[in-house]
Amino acid sequence: MTQFVTIPKIGAAGAFREKARRFLNEGVPPEEITWGGAESPRGLFDTSAEAVSTKPIRVPRSFLSMAETVVWHSDADRFARLYALLWRLKNEPHLMSDRGDATVAKLRMLEKNVHRCQQKMKAFVRFREISEPNAARRSFAAWFEPTHFTVEPTAPFFQRRFADMDWRIVTPDVSAIFVDGYLRFEEGAERPALPDDTSEGLWITYFQNIFNPARVKVQAMTSEMPRKYWKNLPEAASIPQMIAEAPARARKMAEAAPTLPPARMQKVQAGLADHNSAWTGLPEEMLQELQSCTRCPLYSSATQAVPGEGPEDAALFVVGEQPGDQEDLHGRPFVGPAGQLFDVIAQSAGLDRSRVYVTNAVKHFKFTPRGKRRIHQRPNSSEVLHCRWWLGQELDRIKPKLVIAMGSTAALALTGSGEKLLSRRGSIETTSAGLRVLVTVHPAYLLRLPDNNVRAEATEAFRGDLVRAVREVSLVAT
Numbered sequence: 001m002t003q004f005v006t007i008p009k010i011g012a013a014g015a016f017r018e019k020a021r022r023f024l025n026e027g028v029p030p031e032e033i034t035w036g037g038a039e040s041p042r043g044l045f046d047t048s049a050e051a052v053s054t055k056p057i058r059v060p061r062s063f064l065s066m067a068e069t070v071v072w073h074s075d076a077d078r079f080a081r082l083y084a085l086l087w088r089l090k091n092e093p094h095l096m097s098d099r100g101d102a103t104v105a106k107l108r109m110l111e112k113n114v115h116r117c118q119q120k121m122k123a124f125v126r127f128r129e130i131s132e133p134n135a136a137r138r139s140f141a142a143w144f145e146p147t148h149f150t151v152e153p154t155a156p157f158f159q160r161r162f163a164d165m166d167w168r169i170v171t172p173d174v175s176a177i178f179v180d181g182y183l184r185f186e187e188g189a190e191r192p193a194l195p196d197d198t199s200e201g202l203w204i205t206y207f208q209n210i211f212n213p214a215r216v217k218v219q220a221m222t223s224e225m226p227r228k229y230w231k232n233l234p235e236a237a238s239i240p241q242m243i244a245e246a247p248a249r250a251r252k253m254a255e256a257a258p259t260l261p262p263a264r265m266q267k268v269q270a271g272l273a274d275h276n277s278a279w280t281g282l283p284e285e286m287l288q289e290l291q292s293c294t295r296c297p298l299y300s301s302a303t304q305a306v307p308g309e310g311p312e313d314a315a316l317f318v319v320g321e322q323p324g325d326q327e328d329l330h331g332r333p334f335v336g337p338a339g340q341l342f343d344v345i346a347q348s349a350g351l352d353r354s355r356v357y358v359t360n361a362v363k364h365f366k367f368t369p370r371g372k373r374r375i376h377q378r379p380n381s382s383e384v385l386h387c388r389w390w391l392g393q394e395l396d397r398i399k400p401k402l403v404i405a406m407g408s409t410a411a412l413a414l415t416g417s418g419e420k421l422l423s424r425r426g427s428i429e430t431t432s433a434g435l436r437v438l439v440t441v442h443p444a445y446l447l448r449l450p451d452n453n454v455r456a457e458a459t460e461a462f463r464g465d466l467v468r469a470v471r472e473v474s475l476v477a478t
């Protein structure tokens, strides 16, 4: 006799577990069960009553973790497939490690699909603020159309991340609602009318900044950010135009590529190499003196030394690693791609760059030539130590309230510690002179992260560090 089972959309994992346990206990074979999804979300199936009457059964851990993911797939046969495998596991306990078994392989694929869908959800949900005036907590809402029923298993991620605000993620099937610290799920709904997002401009600028026209791979891009998500992503609106313009932009970049120092610089450098680098002059002469620095060999191939810049009374003092290709040519810090990304994130953090002193731990560009290009090389600890003298001069002159060390080279130069950066990110350390140093990542690190989710999270953490720095010195962007 066939038994009909309905699994609700909300709480499907627990419901399936209890139902399957009961059938297994009672020895009901897979062919006698017809599994179906619920028309309405809850109540068709009272899991708690049945749970009491069932005995625990032993099931491989690997099956449990796979089943907990697969239940959220949109495949209509997912429950039947899971129960069929569970039934066979009674007599074939090693089945889970049989890669050739068709049922296991199919379920593994469904599991992968759900994981991927969860990743996309984490990366592409965009909240809009819907706070009421004077409300105690800020409120946000997002509309999302996942391929599978991933709202429920992914909601804890958003709960952890946005614990101090109220939010809801509305989808056509199930909605997650987080109010006053409590998470609940409701039946899905139609797309709500949502206000424009004030931070949309930031996302668009950020996306345009990290878009490299010389590396456009449309197929790889659409696999990372499938077209179906574009309509709900503010930054995606500019993709077609950026792809269309990419060949011309890449050509322009290639034509502008010869970034080797002008030939006359060799002469200048030869002259500078003769200078004694010991500095005893007036403060105003320091810049000239920096150009004659020969404390380490890096002066010999760089175009020029790149001094820090910013107001003499800056409360905030930002330190990077060393000038890059563009900085070396322009003689100014943070004007290349990493600098541009820094500017975008700093602005969104309320940090006004014109009120901050920006410099580098090492003042000369270190690189190896490759064809027409100069490839950045990290300075070694001896170069960092030699250049520390200049950093010390700048710190003595500016006397900031707080220093931000961006990246491990800056952290080493400022604190003397070469400990791993990611374990120190967000901590406040001190220089030997007792100045407070907030340790964070370098913007170039964000540009290099290949995974969208990881990059978005790291960017947010970096932005958080800048917000904190601004608060610490009470700098408010004008």
Ligand code: URA
Binding pocket: 320, 321, 322, 323, 324, 327, 332, 333, 334, 335, 336, 338, 339, 360, 444
């Ligand atoms: N990276 C740095 O650390 N400093 C710059 O000035 C540019 C890129």
